[in-house]
Amino acid sequence: KAGVTQTPRYLIKTRGQQVTLSCSPISGHRSVSWYQQTPGQGLQFLFEYFSETQRNKGNFPGRFSGRQFSNSRSEMNVSTLELGDSALYLCASSSASGANVLTFGAGSRLTVL
């Protein structure tokens, strides 16, 4: 059973640009969550999508957005990049039944110059 796949693994952008990250969940998982990991703030919840609907959102500015497709694949977008957006972005999927046991992908490491 394939795990959670995130692309790209590494990317470099400059301030003001935008970026789109992709996440393919485990087959059969309908919930996809996104987290930002930085040395200073640790792991912070961005948002969660279930059946193409955002059902939970963390405390991030509107520059951070996401969506989920009918096949449960998800994308997140960050517009007008700032230096502080440099981070490891982790995607996690779950079956969304019972307890929320998340399976994480390897992450997309974004560097903003």
Next chain:
Amino acid sequence: AQSVTQLDSQVPVFEEAPVELRCNYSSSVSVYLFWYVQYPNQGLQLLLKYLSGSTLVESINGFEAEFNKSQTSFHLRKPSVHISDTAEYFCAVSGPLSGNTGKLIFGQGTTLQVKP
């Protein structure tokens, strides 16, 4: 609101020695508790979880954690560590009242450094 505190940012230990990584949580409702491990340049891997039932949970690689409701703790222990256990460990909490969402609250992480 829920919160998690990992009491040690770094824990150095010699190989084959026992180790305990401490985690306290704050929540006014029932919780689910997790330990995740992160190796360099990788994502998070689930180590073990407490959902209900026995308060002592074990992983396949020798780690165990005990849910203590009165002390609101979920400390991670291993009786004998290996070099390969060197990694960052994260304690996390979520609650059944959160509606089966994918929102976990993580501690700041504990770096376990196993020395030969």
